[in-house]
Amino acid sequence: MTQRITWTFLVLTSVLLVLAVVPLAVSLTARERVAYRDNQRAATRVIAAAAEEHLSDNKPPTVLNQELDAAARAGDCASVYDASGRLVAGTPCTAAQGEEAEELVEDVLAGHEPEPPENEGRLLAAEPAGEVRRPAGAVVLARSADPLDARIAAIWGWSAALGVAGLAASMLLSVRLARWVSRPLSTLDASARHLGEGALDERAEVEAGPPEVRRLAATFNTMAARTEALVHGHRAVIADVSHQLRTPLAALRLRLDVLAAGAEPDTAVELAAAQEEITRLSRMVDGLLAVARAEQATPRPAAVRVDEVVTERVAAWSPVAEEHGVRLTAVPEGPALSVALGAGHLEQILDNLIANAVEAAESGGSITLGHGTVRGRARVFVRDDGPGMTDKAKAVAFRRFGNPEARGTGLGLAIVHRLVTVNGGTARLEDTPGGGLTVVLDLPLWAEDGHAQGGT
The missing domain is CATH 3.30.565.10 (Histidine kinase-like ATPase, C-terminal domain)
Incomplete structure (x- = not known):
């Protein structure tokens, strides 16, 4: 019974955890990816705004260079392209350059919204510098995917830890519950077996287990007590014998009283001793009758x-x-x-x-x-x-x-x-x-x- 209850709890808990924890982890992962992408695009737009001032308004590239330096310090790689797709500025890191970056630039300059790819462990993002339909150029920013991967790994790690903790708690609870239920039943089974083997004084424990099991144990004890009384009582025989002996004992006592009244001193002493034995025998018969009545009581x-x-x-x-x-x-x-x-x-x-x-x-x-x-x-x-x-x-x-x-x-x-x-x-x-x-x-x-x- 203990194994059945334990396995039932474990299977049920596993199903619940799979239905609850896995979708939650998938949802958190998707939200983390979206948040990371939005943050990367926001950083790209900041550089694109500075690039527009330089490319459209012919302002000095001072602000643009400051934004590129800030991106480099943050660990990002950025490249700025003009309306013809020519590279005009960038960070020392060249991860935002190459064929994939150039394809993104072409899509942006054509007024399309490109699908950002991943390049050598870095996520690429491209934004137009100026209006979407008539951009003055484009900015490509490459950011490492390691922080995103670390956050996703943490999400799944905590999800797995939650699942393991849930399974462990379920196992502990199921084992305790199974023992709480099965141990009194096993004890009751052993008591019933001993009673069937002839140990009529066997009684079950009534302080452990669920209320239903305790009531069952109490009922078993009552049954065992009555069985013991039926086997050992001989109540009908004792009651009949005790009741039948009272009358001749009373008559014998009267006869001894009559004999003692007119007996010689030596004989009177012997008769007095006999009367004491008769009195003791009467008390014993009364006691046997009381036992028989007690054994007959239901x-x-x-x-x-x-x-x-x-x-x-x-x-x-x-x-x-x-x-x-x-x-x-x-x-x-x-x-x-x-x-x-x-x-x-x-x-x-x-x-x-x-x-x-x-x-x-x-x-x-x-x-x-x-x-x-x-x-x-x-x-x-x-x-x-x-x-x-x-x-x-x-x-x-x-x-x-x-x-x-x-x-x-x-x-x-x-x-x-x-x-x-x-x-x-x-x-x-x-x-x-x-x-x-x-x-x-x-x-x-x-x-x-x-x-x-x-x-x-």
Whole structure:
């Protein structure tokens, strides 16, 4: 594609330059020739006027000689002929004499306007001394054609330089344009190939290229996210199993409560341990059910005010954070903005992230929520100063039960990842400077036309 666009631009530019620059150079050349000839004829007429005073009025040749000396100093050659065609005066240079000069004199004395020829690199011009029909003589002036040739060469040189500069600019522009268009398409093609080869987490870059290519990349990312969810979700099985397990778990807990009420102390301790395991299993089943619901979600995007949701969630979780000795604050890093998310998704995302952060943070620690815009996307982050995660744990943290270091069910980040990706966003984990973990979410902005910018 790059070569096709480049060659198309070059051919088009070459045609335009030929149609514009060549006629312009031809026109300037013709004007330069005419101007040079007119200047030469004007100089010839000046000498002819002085020659008329000498030939017709029999005045001394003083003025004529002065004009001939001036012509010689200017590098011209001039010769003055009387009415019979006899040479009567001239400059030391003899270029204005000879057969061609004599032919011009005959034409001028006959009342004709001759066609000036070129003699040994000099242009000849002839003018009558006196009236055209009854001239008292004729003047022939020979001037070097080198200045004219130099000006014409300069015209064509500048024209050629302009053409080369135009071609170079066209090549540079076409290459940049072709790369601007083709590079994102090549990247998108590679991402599609990797997705087809089984890399379901492959995503295309959406920050480069024309708007149409960026929208195509965003649509591809949405398709890839949904494909990944379809392959890895098993959402129907998980939802059914989780829902069916809740009822027998509740019945088992009731039976254990009844047994513990009348059991011996030693037996009661064992039953209490069993109840704790039942409680943990219930939380796990609830988490699996939440994951299944998140995987089943196909949201209809709506405008969600990030600053309002962040403020609400901080207010709702502050009492819980205070019970754990943790300070929860919101620090916006930009103006108020709206993102394109499914209804209630941002609240659920922040609830899971804050719950994980509160559980991970130690007493006296802090949790910070912030938001802003980065490269046309909304950025939301939740930062804590807890123990953080190892690189191995971060690599699998978004998978169900993937993090062996998780204190809870290990499903919170899986729910977050699912809700973020299904809405066309991305989520990643970073180390907090000084210790801790930061969850960074890049979400599509809500556009004026009711669609997501760079998202779904």
